[in-house]
Amino acid sequence: MPNTLNGEDAPSLGVSVEPLDGVSIRARVDIPVQRADGAWQPGQMITFTGLGDGLEHVAVQFGPIAEVPLVRLHSECLTGDVFGSARCDCGPQLTESMQLLAASGGVLLYLRQEGRGIGLYNKLDAYRLQDRGLDTFAANRELNFSDDLRDYRSAAQMLKALGATRIKLHTNNPDKAAQLSSYGIDVAEQIRTGIFRNERNDHYLRAKAEYGGHSIELVEGTA
């Protein structure tokens, strides 16, 4: 049976998929990506129809969907991902996972959850509070937000639409694995990301480890 959920003229990279929770693939678009060794790797950017939160989340898929594919859920961070801000570790984490996925196959979900869900302007307000001494979570609370607003239901819907229901998850954040499991994704393995520490993000990484429950070992002198 032809895979009618793919974009009309795009080749299928994965298993045939059925719409799940009313979510289906809207289009697949080729995006060649350069690997660390300089070689070009074909990837596909995938859009979806029917995501529960109505946001424009995208997947980037490298190679066919394996039985237990490697998956990274990356929450949008304009400052770190695009402008290379050293206030967080998002930029190097994104580069690391793209390189890993381009080399070994798998899926990156780029989730439009800027500022852990509070949005860009609010995140920048939180940065101003942090510059006055509050940590990343206390600054959120000062702005009347909870520590982390992110919900990964859409991520689970995207994975199901891609046929990836049993995965290896690239993260240090236990909440991502727990939420995906609660939404019916079997997280067979959790693979830690690198620790990308610099003199500007030390406070941020410490807060993530201490209050955010992230499995980050901050060994002295690794900055």
Ligand SMILES: Nc1nc2c(ncn2[C@@H]2O[C@H](COP(=O)(O)OP(=O)(O)OP(=O)(O)O)[C@@H](O)[C@H]2O)c(=O)[nH]1
């Ligand atoms: N509210 C807020 N959000 C931030 C801040 N710094 C980075 N972020 C956002 O945090 C998100 C990244 O989340 P993190 O908690 O750093 O990491 P994670 O994605 O939960 O965990 P990993 O999978 O291990 O990377 C992105 O959406 C960033 O925009 C901050 O100071 N305040």
Ligand SMILES: [Zn+2]
């Ligand atoms: Zn960031």
